[in-house]
Every structure is written in C-alpha cells, then in structure tokens.
Amino acid sequence: MSSIIRNTQQILKLSGFFGRRRALLTGRDTTALILLIEAMTGTDGRVILPAMCCMTRLAAVIQTGRLPVIVDVDKNMSMDPERLEKVARPGDLVVGVHLFGIPFDVKSIKEICERKECKLVEDASQAIGATIDDKPAGSVGDASILSFADRKILPTIGGGAILVDDGDLYKSLQAAVLELPDRPVAYRIKKRRLIKDTKEAFDKARCGDTVAAAEWSITYKKYGDIYKFAIKWEEAEIILTSIARFEDTVENRRDMVYLLRKKMAGAKIEFLEYPINSAPWRFTIIMSDNMTGADVMKLANTLRENGIDVSSLYLPLHWLSPVKTYTNGCPIAEHAGVRVINIRVDETTTLEHVNLAGHLVEELTW
Numbered sequence: 001m002s003s004i005i006r007n008t009q010q011i012l013k014l015s016g017f018f019g020r021r022r023a024l025l026t027g028r029d030t031t032a033l034i035l036l037i038e039a040m041t042g043t044d045g046r047v048i049l050p051a052m053c054c055m056t057r058l059a060a061v062i063q064t065g066r067l068p069v070i071v072d073v074d075k076n077m078s079m080d081p082e083r084l085e086k087v088a089r090p091g092d093l094v095v096g097v098h099l100f101g102i103p104f105d106v107k108s109i110k111e112i113c114e115r116k117e118c119k120l121v122e123d124a125s126q127a128i129g130a131t132i133d134d135k136p137a138g139s140v141g142d143a144s145i146l147s148f149a150d151r152k153i154l155p156t157i158g159g160g161a162i163l164v165d166d167g168d169l170y171k172s173l174q175a176a177v178l179e180l181p182d183r184p185v186a187y188r189i190k191k192r193r194l195i196k197d198t199k200e201a202f203d204k205a206r207c208g209d210t211v212a213a214a215e216w217s218i219t220y221k222k223y224g225d226i227y228k229f230a231i232k233w234e235e236a237e238i239i240l241t242s243i244a245r246f247e248d249t250v251e252n253r254r255d256m257v258y259l260l261r262k263k264m265a266g267a268k269i270e271f272l273e274y275p276i277n278s279a280p281w282r283f284t285i286i287m288s289d290n291m292t293g294a295d296v297m298k299l300a301n302t303l304r305e306n307g308i309d310v311s312s313l314y315l316p317l318h319w320l321s322p323v324k325t326y327t328n329g330c331p332i333a334e335h336a337g338v339r340v341i342n343i344r345v346d347e348t349t350t351l352e353h354v355n356l357a358g359h360l361v362e363e364l365t366w
Contacts, residue, residue, distance in 0.1 A: 018136050018144070019136050019139030020138065020144065022163070024162045024174060025161050025236050026161065026162065026229075027158070027160070027230050027231050028147070028227070028229075029123075029148075029161075030057075030059065030060050030228075031160055033095070033123070033145050034060045034228050035162065035177065036093075036121055036162060036173070037066060038064055039173055040093050041091070042091070044066075044067075046068075046069050046091075047061045047067070048070075048079075048088065048094045049061065049068055049069070050070075050095075050097050050317075051071060051317050052073045052333045052340075053099055053123070056227070062217050062221055063221065063224050063228065067323065068321050068323065069087055070321055070330065072332050073333050076102055076273055077099045077100065077102070077284070078098075078099060078102065079097065079104055083328070084109060084112050090116060092119070094109065094121070096120060096121070096122055096123065097123040100280065100282055100284045100342070101253075101278050101279040101281040102272060102274060103127065103131075106122075107133075119142045120140075120141035120142050121145065122139075122143070122144040123144070124138040124144055125152060126152065127279050128154055128279060130250075139163075142169075143163065143169065144162070144163040146160060147159075147160050151344075152281065153246065153249060157235055159236065183230070187226060190223060190226050191226055194219070197219050198219050198220065201213070201215040201219065202216055202320070213320050213321060213322055216322075217320070217321070249347065252347060253279065253346060254274070254278070254280060256283065256349045256354065257274050260357060260358065261274075264361050266362055268365045269285045269287055269288060270286040270287075271285060271286075272284045280345055281342075282343060283342070284340060286335075286340055287340075289335075291339065291365065293338040296338060296341065299360070302360055303343070307353070308344075308356060309348075310342060311342040311344060314342075317333075318330055318333070319337070
C-alpha cells in the first residue's frame, strides 16, 4: 500500500491538473469523503451538503455519525451561497459539489467558509477536467475528493482520491488509508442487495415519508463495509496511466453536450448552463412543470429501451436524510428532484445517439 500512496502522490502532482501538494488513493470516492469527515470534524460535528448530489454523500455522513445539514441549490444545481450563509456555523464541514461537471460558485462558498470558520471539501468527482479561474477543479478548499469509477469522467474501473495541501492533515489521512480493510468479499453483490433492500424505503421517502427516510439511513449503515475500503493495486495502476489522456475525454464530452443541446432546442425542457470551463459528466435536462414524475420516468425508460444510457435520477437529499436540518426548505431541489434526467455522454456516444435522444425528448415532452 505504501508504494501506491507514494506513486499516486507523484503522478497526481505531476499531472498538472489538480494543483495539490499531496494525494492518496482509496477504494472509492465515498471512502475518501468518510476519511475527510472523520479527520476534519468532531464526533458531534455537522456536515453541510447541497440538496442535489449523489446520495452516497449523505451515506458518508451517516456512516460517520455526524449530523447532515442540507441546504438548497441554485438553478444550476449547485449549493446556494445565500442558503449556506444562513445555516453555516464555526466548525462545520462544507462539502461543495461540482454536480454534473459544472463548477459551483467557489469564490462565494469559499469566502463564506473562511468568514464563518468552516472547513471546505471540494467534491470534484464529477468534474475532473473542469477549471475554476484557470485552476483545475480539485485545487480549492481545504481538501478535495475525486472519483475514478467506471462511469465517471475518466474511463477507469473504480477508486477514489483525496487531495490536500496541509502536511499534518495528510499525515493523519495517510495513517487512516494504511488501516483501510480490503474490498469486501462479493462487493458488487452487496451493492445490488443494498439497492434492493432500500428500494421500498427510497420510493416512500421521495413522497415525504419521514419514517421511510429513517429506515433508508438505517439500512445504509448496515452496509457500511461497501463504503470504506482500500484500493486494489491493479485499479491504482489503471488510474495512474489514464490521467494523461483525459483532456481528450473532456473535450469529447463537451462536444456531445453541445450537439445534444442543439438537437433539443425546440423541446419543452430546461437546460442547465454548461460554461466553457465545465467538464460534462452527463447531459442534464429538467422537464417542464406540466410533466408528472410518471411522465419523467416514462421518458427515461423510453430512452433506455432505445439504447440511450440514462443515469439514475437524483432525489433531493432532505427527502432521504434521517433528520430534517435545512433552512427555509429546498424549493429549487424539490422542483428539480422529480424532473431531472441525465443522459450519458462519453466516448461511446455517437451522432446517432444524439439524434435519437433529441427526437425522443422532443416527442415525449410536447
């Protein structure tokens, strides 16, 4: 394991993309976040999350026993600085997420964290290749996490990374990484079982059932071993050799997003704004208000049936959180929560995919 730590530090530093002094590899990005939460907060600490992001971020907080604090997002699905301003307290850990590869308002969030005496973790798992003021995503805040899962921006097979500058924090994290257990036996089987065991509670929680939300979090805690483990050597080697080629990968994704948006220009949908410095993870659209949740699921299923890869829909985290800690509700997340569709864009996306997806979305949204 020590050779993995050493090589990862050198390669990520030399890559020129992350602008950090030190790096560590973990079994997955959720492992990275768990280790940072444990290292940067007390046992009774609070972790602030945006209402729209992967549910594994909430699972990480639950695994550590910290209190999740959920704040609403802006129209681009990033943490709303005005909401953060109202809820942040000294000692909080803020997790800013570059959702779908679109950078969050780093300048505002960082300023609030400094003034409120909070720590900032930058989640660049969906934004490898994006830039912020000409600096790479993953280079801001007190620490950052990355993901190299098979459907993230880099075409690798798994694993996550922690990026830090502070030497003392690095030493603490390095010791924790060295103590990580191996990947659990039958890992993928356990993941599928978790999805099956939480489906009923998940469906109820999205309808506002607070008891179901508690059941969801309890079940997730039972599967804690699939969130905290060491990386395999063969995964580390693939990550280290793939970093050099992701400029072309990001450029291809930007091209596909541009073509999809152009193709769907006449559809009754809302587009997220992908700035020039983004690194699209998916092409994300929000259905119109007159579409029900059932309509959105019908569209998603129709796309899948026609070979268009649509990722799982994100629910607002406060629908799943065992405690309802947030400020003035989360109206933007609630609006988007049942209307978001993510269409895959990567090296497998062809012009035929773009044309078909555009046709189906326009046909089923009128």
